[in-house]
Amino acid sequence: MTAWNEDTEAGASELGAVTVVEGSSFCISSHSGDVHGGGSQGAYYQDTRVVSRWVLRINGEPREPLVARNPTAFQAEYVGRACTEDGRFESPLLVQHQRTVGSGLRDDLTIRNYSAQPTTCAMELLIDADLADLFDVKGGRASNASETVRWAQGPDLHIESLHADGQRRGVSFQAQGATATEDGLTFNVTIPARSHWSTTVIALPLLNGQAPDNPFIAGTPLSHSVAAQRYVQWEEHVPRIRLTDQNVTDVLDQSQRDLGSLRIFDDNHPGRAAIAAGAPWFMALFGRDSLLASYMSLMIDPSLAAGTLQTLAGLQGSKVDIDSEEEPGRMPHEVRLGVSAGLSLGGTAYYGTADATPLFVSTLGELSRWGLGEDIIESLLPHADRAIDWMEQYGDKDGDGFIEYQRPNKHGLVNQGWKDSWDGINFADGTLAETPIALCEVQAYAYAAYVGRSLLARAAGDTAVERRCADRAEALKAAFNERFWLPDRGYFALALDKDKKPVDSCTSNMGHCLWVGIVDEDKAPQVAERLMSPEMFTGWGIRTLGSDMGAYNPVSYHNGSVWPHDTALAATGLMRYGFVEEASKVAGGLFDAAEHFGGQLPELFCGFDRGDFTNPVPYPTACSPQAWAAAAPVQLARILLRFDPDFTRSVLHLAPILPASLGTFKADNVLLGRSRITVEASGSSGSVTGLPAGLELRSDPRPPLTGELFG
Numbered sequence: 172m173t174a175w176n177e178d179t180e181a182g183a184s185e186l187g188a189v190t191v192v193e194g195s196s197f198c199i200s201s202h203s204g205d206v207h208g209g210g211s212q213g214a215y216y217q218d219t220r221v222v223s224r225w226v227l228r229i230n231g232e233p234r235e236p237l238v239a240r241n242p243t244a245f246q247a248e249y250v251g252r253a254c255t256e257d258g259r260f261e262s263p264l265l266v267q268h269q270r271t272v273g274s275g276l277r278d279d280l281t282i283r284n285y286s287a288q289p290t291t292c293a294m295e296l297l298i299d300a301d302l303a304d305l306f307d308v309k310g311g312r313a314s315n316a317s318e319t320v321r322w323a324q325g326p327d328l329h330i331e332s333l334h335a336d337g338q339r340r341g342v343s344f345q346a347q348g349a350t351a352t353e354d355g356l357t358f359n360v361t362i363p364a365r366s367h368w369s370t371t372v373i374a375l376p377l378l379n380g381q382a383p384d385n386p387f388i389a390g391t392p393l394s395h396s397v398a399a400q401r402y403v404q405w406e407e408h409v410p411r412i413r414l415t416d417q418n419v420t421d422v423l424d425q426s427q428r429d430l431g432s433l434r435i436f437d438d439n440h441p442g443r444a445a446i447a448a449g450a451p452w453f454m455a456l457f458g459r460d461s462l463l464a465s466y467m468s469l470m471i472d473p474s475l476a477a478g479t480l481q482t483l484a485g486l487q488g489s490k491v492d493i494d495s496e497e498e499p500g501r502m503p504h505e506v507r508l509g510v511s512a513g514l515s516l517g518g519t520a521y522y523g524t525a526d527a528t529p530l531f532v533s534t535l536g537e538l539s540r541w542g543l544g545e546d547i548i549e550s551l552l553p554h555a556d557r558a559i560d561w562m563e564q565y566g567d568k569d570g571d572g573f574i575e576y577q578r579p580n581k582h583g584l585v586n587q588g589w590k591d592s593w594d595g596i597n598f599a600d601g602t603l604a605e606t607p608i609a610l611c612e613v614q615a616y617a618y619a620a621y622v623g624r625s626l627l628a629r630a631a632g633d634t635a636v637e638r639r640c641a642d643r644a645e646a647l648k649a650a651f652n653e654r655f656w657l658p659d660r661g662y663f664a665l666a667l668d669k670d671k672k673p674v675d676s677c678t679s680n681m682g683h684c685l686w687v688g689i690v691d692e693d694k695a696p697q698v699a700e701r702l703m704s705p706e707m708f709t710g711w712g713i714r715t716l717g718s719d720m721g722a723y724n725p726v727s728y729h730n731g732s733v734w735p736h737d738t739a740l741a742a743t744g745l746m747r748y749g750f751v752e753e754a755s756k757v758a759g760g761l762f763d764a765a766e767h768f769g770g771q772l773p774e775l776f777c778g779f780d781r782g783d784f785t786n787p788v789p790y791p792t793a794c795s796p797q798a799w800a801a802a803a804p805v806q807l808a809r810i811l812l813r814f815d816p817d818f819t820r821s822v823l824h825l826a827p828i829l830p831a832s833l834g835t836f837k838a839d840n841v842l843l844g845r846s847r848i849t850v851e852a853s854g855s856s857g858s859v860t861g862l863p864a865g866l867e868l869r870s871d872p873r874p875p876l877t878g879e880l881f882g
Contacts, residue, residue, distance in 0.1 A: 189201070189239050189249075191245055191247045191270060191271075191272050192450045192451070192454060193244070193271075193272045193273045193398040193432070194273070194435050194436060194447075195216075195217060195218070195435050195447065195454045196214075196216050196272045197215050197450055197451045198213070198222070198276060199212045200212055200225070200247070200270070201236075202236050202239050202249075203233065203239070203251055204225075204268045205225060206222055206223070206224055206225040207226065208223050208301075211309070214275075214276045215305055215451075216274070216275060218507050219302055219304060219305070220300070220303045220305065220308055221374055221376045222298070223301040223303070225278075225297075225298060226296070227268075227280075227295075227297075228295045229253040229293070229294050229295075230254050230292060230293055231293070231295075232253075232254035233254075234253055234254075234266050235251055235252040236249065236251045237252060243399075243402055244432025245272055245398040245402065246269065246393075248267070248268070248269050248270075249267075250265065250268070251265075253266050253282065253292070263285040263290070264282055264283070264285075264286075264290060264292070265282070265283045265285065266282055267280070267282075268280055271387070271393055271396065271398065273387065273397055273398045274384065274387065275373060275375050275383065276374040276387075277373050277374075277387040278371070278373075279369065279370075279371050280369065280370050280371070282294075282360075283362075283366075284362040284365065284366055285365065286364060287364050287365065289362060289363050291359075291362075292358075292361075292362065293357075293358075294357065294359070295356075295357050296355045296356045296358075296372065298355035300319075300341075300342045302330070302331075302332045305452070305507075318332065319332040322353070323351035323353055326347070326348070326350065327343055327344065327345045328343070328344040328352070328353070338379055339377075339380065340376075341380070342374055342375060342377060343374075344372065345373050345375065345389075346373070346389075347371060348360070349370070373387045406431075409427050409431070409472055409840070410470070410838045410839060410840045410841045411838065411839045411840055412838045413836075413837050414834055414835065414837075415833065415834020416834055418765075418770075419762050421766075422762060422770045422772075423805065423808060425770040425801075426804045429771065429796035429797075429798075430446065430471060430472075430798070430805075433448075433454075433796060433797075433798050433801065434446060434447070435454070435455070437482060440482075444478045445461055445465075445478045445482040446460075446468070446479055447798060448460040448798050448799075449794035449797030449798055449800075451794070455505060455507055456479075456482060456486075456505070456506040458483060458528075459524055459527045459530060461479045461483070461798065462480075462483070462527060463530065463736060464736075464798035465478075465479045465480075465802075467736065467740075467802035467803060467806035468802045468805055469537070469538070469809075470805055470808070470838075471802075473541040473842060474543065474842070476534055476537075477538060477543055477544070480535055480547075481550075481551070483502050483503065483527075483531060484531075484554040486503050486506060487501070487557060487558070488501035488502070488561070493579045494580060495520065495522055496523040497520070497522045498522065499561065499564075499565070500558050500560045501522050501561045501565065502524070502527040502558065503520040503524075503527065504521050504527060504584070505521045506519060506520045507519055507521075523584045523587050524576075524584075524587050524588075525566065525574055525587045525588055525613045526587075528558045529562055529574070529616040529617040529620040532558050532559060532623055533616060533622075533623045535548065535551055535552075535555050535623065536619070536622070536623020536626055539626075539627055539630065539818070539819060540815075540816055540817045541816055541843065542816070542818035542843065542863070543842075543844070548627070549631075555620075555624055556624075558620070559620065559640075562574060571671070572647060573609040573651075573654075574614065575608060576588070576610075577606040577607040577608070578606070588610040588612065588680075590715065592729045594722065594729075595730065596608055596665065597721070597722045598675055599675045599676045600721040601721025601722040604668040604674045605669045608669070608674075610666045610680065611651075611665055611666060611681060611683075612684060614689065615684040615686070615689045617647060618644050618648055618688075618689040619687040619688075621641070621643045621647065622640070622687075622688075624636065625638075625640035625644065626819060628640065630819045651684075652689075652694065654671075654673075657673060657675055660675065661697035661701060662677050662681055662698055663680075663681040663690070665678045665680055665681075676716060676720050676722070677706070677717035678717070679713045679714065679715050679716075679738070679741055681698055682698075682702055682713060682738075682741025682744050683740050683744065684744070685698060685744025685745060686744035686747065687744075688747060692748075699745055699748065699750045699753055701717075703753050703757075708756075708760075709733060709778055709779065709780050710780060710781025710782065711761065711781055712735065712737075712738035712757070712764060713737065714731050714732070715729050715730060715734060715778070716729070716730045716731045725777050725788075726778075726788075726790070732775045732778045733764075733775060733776055733787075734774070734800075735764075735765075735773075735800045735803040735804075736799035738761055739761065739803035739804075739806045740806070741757065742754045742761075742806075742807060743806060746810045746813070754810060754811075755830055759832075760781070761804070765804060771801075772795075772801070772803060772804065773789065773793035773794070773795040774790070774793040774797040774800050775793050775800075776789055776790050776793065777789070811827065811829055812850065812857065813825065813826040813827060813828065813872045815872075817873070818844060821865055821866055821867060822867050822869055823868050823869065824869050824873040825850070825852070825857045825868060826855075826870055826871055826872045827853070827855055827856065829853060829855075835852070835853045838850045843866075844863045844866070846861055846862070846863040847861060848861040848863075857870070
């Protein structure tokens, strides 16, 4: 079985690799478009590598790559120069290669002859498919499939293998004008002077001999593909955001494109989209990641949160299973489709997470504020109640009021919060904390879950549930501020360990506690001061671990790096408690970092101080695009607008504090309830056009909820 505690990071991708993504399918290739065997490159469908080698030779030689680009997330275009028959690159032959992923792989190849003479080409496409599970590739292990069978039949090459679960996984390669061999496909063509020759190569995945729905078909316009149609619909659906600051506009545009590319769809509910965690290795539903990303994306498309909640609800735990760590009411950590998922996860879904379950309830509560379908909210309330039952019965096994985690097996995650690396939870002196562990941000999420469920009950007129959840929230807040606060340090402990001893390292996790409002007002100034200290704030973002801590390493995964989503949530917390200048400074640093990353924030980057290097230093195995990194700029824009709809109270708060450097802000086509509104802002003034009937616009920030609940 996969040791989860050894494999939480993304596997390394080759330098200069080109990645295309559509749903859970993706392809990683070299800059030339070739896929070379032996590494992580390849095309993946349903967590199985269906192409492990794709090498084009023309007249026995590779192309000379000229350019590669991604016009859309699901497409790549490569241009290269082919050798002549005598082996010279100084040739009139130009190769244009368009790659599209979806239910397999489609490569459209065109060779243009710019010579005044006809040219003969011998083309060879060397092909292989190891049909390896994604987990094996990511972990650098050999495929566990049985012996692979290959056979050529006319223009088609078939590759198939039998897997541990008894399923036959295979792929068929086909191309117009090809002759298939066991090594690949060959073409012999003559290209007239000043003319071109084209073909389409399709890799068709097969499961027990059956092709997927909506396969690629040669000759069918790419605009008819499912991926292209989804892309067009997304572009028409999402807001159009423009600022005077072109950098921030470009960052927000990139975020929208990335979020669109990371959507995954349920075949049984094709109109329902959820968010995958990130490309290339995490193109799957992850409870925590998908929920936080969909929360931060509400201003772009609240239906993503609805789809994510509905999809998770269908996977909610119903029994106790030590292998997969499923428990009644628990939400899954990760859902996979590959043939080895049962071996790696204990099932296709793995439930080892402490935070996805309370985040499910709090996200549902936040979604209700956006007026997106009372029927959706109502249908999910039973799942929210089962989630709260899990929090109280299984999450809090020792009955002290806090949610703890401890894996019940040897292959699950050792750490089950968002810092889930094996060494991510440590004391100030660097020693590791031992489980069971109660993380500070998990208690904050639980508090938000109780508050959210209380308000949902209030809207439904259920006073008994409203009062019970409000009382639980109040008790949890009081206990949290008493047990986790370190008065001599001026910040909250990262966690309580197995002996209920505070894990006293200074981390970014307490920024999440500010975000949801569990922090007492008298403690917030010290938390804000610590988050903005030189030990925590790099100038680009907030470190996961203070530079004065024993385990600090700016090039670590969770012990000193900067994660954009983490920084964005901390900035949200700073804004919530009225630290406007500090929140604006953090937002500005992260937008500046995004500019250095070409407008696309990665999963994480190194935690070096801004004064040490001109640019933020990339982390070598960071995912990009990655869901909550893509959503972070959207969340930052929202907090600078202080844009907070609340259909449960019939109000919309808009109290902008836009820095002068950003200039004016305008967003058309923002979905609010069943209306499409336009939001405009400049400095401290803002307006809304198309406000839904019955919703009052207020120019003050959204007030804390705690006073109304407990006052």
